[in-house]
Amino acid sequence: GAVVSQHPSWVICKSGTSVKIECRSLDFQATTMFWYRQFPKQSLMLMATSNEGSKATYEQGVEKDKFLINHASLTLSTLTVTSAHPEDSSFYICSARKNWGFEAFFGQGTRLTVV
Amino acid sequence: DAKTTQPPSMDCAEGRAANLPCNHSTISGNEYVYWYRQIHSQGPQYIIHGLKNNETNEMASLIITEDRKSSTLILPHATLRDTAVYYCIVRARDDKIIFGKGTRLHILP
Numbered sequence: 527g528a529v530v531s532q533h534p535s536w537v538i539c540k541s542g543t544s545v546k547i548e549c550r551s552l553d554f555q556a557t558t559m560f561w562y563r564q565f566p567k568q569s570l571m572l573m574a575t576s577n578e579g580s581k582a583t584y585e586q587g588v589e590k591d592k593f594l595i596n597h598a599s600l601t602l603s604t605l606t607v608t609s610a611h612p613e614d615s616s617f618y619i620c621s622a623r624k625n626w627g628f629e630a631f632f633g634q635g636t637r638l639t640v641v
Numbered sequence: 642d643a644k645t646t647q648p649p650s651m652d653c654a655e656g657r658a659a660n661l662p663c664n665h666s667t668i669s670g671n672e673y674v675y676w677y678r679q680i681h682s683q684g685p686q687y688i689i690h691g692l693k694n695n696e697t698n699e700m701a702s703l704i705i706t707e708d709r710k711s712s713t714l715i716l717p718h719a720t721l722r723d724t725a726v727y728y729c730i731v732r733a734r735d736d737k738i739i740f741g742k743g744t745r746l747h748i749l750p
Contacts, residue, residue, distance in 0.1 A: 530684075532684075560737060560738065562740075569728075569740045569741060569742050569743060570679075570685070570740040571740075572737060572738070572739060572740075575737055617682070619684050619685070621684075621685075621738065628673070628690055628734060629675075629687045629690070630687070630738055631687065632677075632684035632685045632686070632687075633684050634683055634684050635682070635683065635684045637682075
């Protein structure tokens with residue numbers, strides 16, 4: 527099956543710093559990628575939809591200036607958490623959908639801990 | 642908001658068939674039924690999807706009622722590795738994927 531890779535798998539950063547998470551579709555092109563956040567024992571919450579070459583669309587309540595999304599190519603989208611705070615600690619997951627397919631494929635997730 | 646209703650948890654004995662129900666009474670004609678699962682601390686894994694006919698693949702079978710208002714995911718011979726949260730999602734082909742709370746499936750040895 528198609529592979530989506532996230533990097534890093536986990537990261538610890540100091541409060542006030544920024545962290546960048548990469549999401550790559552390794553063997554297919556993805557016009558659209560999605561970013562989710564998941565807190566412990568909760569479901570995945572969609573944060574934003576990332577479209578190659580255009581601005582991301584953010585879900586209601588998600589701060590676009592805090593969670594910067596760039597989708598510069600058909601195989602790479604990045605999420606930057608700016609000025610991170612402890613409440614941003616979470617499991618961040620990306621998903622990529624094949625241009626002509628039904629399924630969406632998910633990365634393995636990135637666990638962010640802000641101290 | 643999620644358009645589906647699933648039981649919060651289920652148990653199944655190892656080696657038996659696991660039948661996970663999902664209600665989606667407001668499903669539209671162009672919406673498909675998708676199933677994903679998430680094993681602890683991993684990203685979700687696609688299992689199967691269908692529109693109105695029953696579907697089967699190497700992982701599972703999907704049974705959709707004739708009125709399309711509910712469906713059942715069947716894992717024919719559950720193993721301990723099938724312990725996960727299973728999400729039933731309805732969406733049109735190009736829609737974003739919105740997750741509900743899912744069903745936490747425990748496979749009992």
